[in-house]
Amino acid sequence: MKFSNLFGKTQKNISTNAESISHQLMLRAGFILQIAAGVYAYMPIAYKAFRKIENIIRNELNKSGAQEVHMPALQPVDLWERSNRKESYGPVLFQLKDRRERELVLGPTHEEVITQMVKSNVESYRDLPLNLYQIQVKFRDEARPRAGLLRGREFHMKDAYSFDMDQNGLDKRYDQMVEVYKSIFQKCGLPVLVVQADSGAIGGKDSQEFILTTDVGEDTIIYCDSCKYVANSEKAVFLHEELPIEDELNLTEVLTPSVKTIEDVSKFFNSDTKKTIKSVMYMINDELVMVSIRGDLEINEIKLSNIFKGKDLRLATDEELIKSDLLPGFISPVGLHNITKIHFLFDNSLKTGNNFISGGNKPDSHYSNVNIPRDILVSEFNDLALADVGYKCTECVNTLSTTKGVEVGHVFKLGTSYSESLGAFYTDEDGSQKPILMGCYGIGVGRVLAAAIEQNHDEKGIIFPPEISPYQIHLVGINLNDNAVAESCNSIYNNLYDNDYEVIFDDRDESAGVKLADADLMGFPIRMVVSLRSLKNNSVEIKLRSESESFLVEINKLEEYLSSIR
């Protein structure tokens, strides 16, 4: 490729709206063009990188025995009604009508369609197992697309769907896919964290996420330095510090004017936040839910939502509380156990400890010396706490650490929910009808590209991992007006090209500074400069993008050098 023919220019001025590094760099390098909110066009260079990632995924999956299929983006809405996901996706689902007023959706994912495909082609246990995948565009009307390719409304995703006869088969397939994923990311040159994840609204038991660690990640990962424990903070568990056992003192009501927050309360009582009980009111399914947790901990709303099977949840408003005779700032479960319209939940952290401080359920009032079960009836404790840095690991009792990351892959065990709701059954050896066990395995292709840039850059630009770099060699001719330079460049370029090196030759009539800056910005692994200076030594100057020093290689030894690092 000659740079002068390349479609797409690097930019000096990019929108101040681009916040994330990968978004900025991709705009500056002329990789992508925004067409609408969360909708991007890919220029040739970006698309080359994109195809590299796709092909690595494709090769690894094919090797594992999976088969590639293609599915429609346009899907009838009734498929989504049958799987009950029209409602659960809500406004995120792009919907449209055709000229006959038939309702359609733009697929945000393809479980429904693949299940339909399998249903019409699988009848017997002899047809199983199957592992099918697609690499296609998907649509989600995200409330807030952001950060360029990291969260778009139209995006490319590889989704694989597995179909097994029984749980054992699914478990094996799932483990196999985790290994395939590890090798995919390794082949992309990207170090990935495999973390335990919440399976979210899609359901299913086991679930793991593949995370590229970066500063701008939307996910918070909790990990243990000394054992292997790694989990998304949505899912992470930790060891609760057991409080020392004290003698139970008498429940006492204390006047606490305008003392409302946990911080105020612990200050007022000159006590640790660990000795307080925080009670937070949520609305779930139009029902008031009181969640009580030790004051030093935060509530994990994902865990909470899972108790209600993933139903929507929000904090109750002050008006709703007052309507139910609850006083914001002074709420606690003490003395309320007879109120049936409130659903009470208690975090595991309240299993131990005595003489807590909690709200008084009266204006300007708190209780001290609250004891469970003496003062609060608890039928059941749940894990409702958000893990954070500094807490103890449940596996090895060491301190947990935290890091930010971008989710680039996610694997689920779906079980039989789709096969049952959409009627994908097979006949087993004994003649009985059984639902097919499904798994699903996704990788966001554009997100991998963006996250790779997020993870690999410096102040000058991108530093592509060679495995996914659009070009391997960036040949720069400086002072091409000089015949010797021009001839040398052309001969080197033709030679590399003929020997199947992925090379781009900057043949533009631009100053050295412009060309070198563009080379740094685009970030291909090997930069080769040919100039009067290098030719004095019969050499080209080579600089690896990942290194800071350059060196000369004689032109007649170039081939030798390149094959040594290939």
Added chain:
RNA sequence: CGGGGCGUGGCGCAGCCUGGAAGCGCACCUGCAUGGGGUGCAGGGGGUCGCUGGUUCAAAUCCAGUCGCCCCGACCA
């Protein structure tokens, strides 16, 4: 969905408050010079100021509506 902001040559912005001939930088075109870190000089082309309506002798500027985009939060396989 709540809060805030922005739409002016291809891109990034100023002008709007206080109405009166549409500007700057980058990019682009031409020429000359330069030739190892976004080089210099000279010349040039390109915008019905998002859209609709209103006020006014006169609207990029004021008013109303509308569409689009962005940021924070909520939300999110």
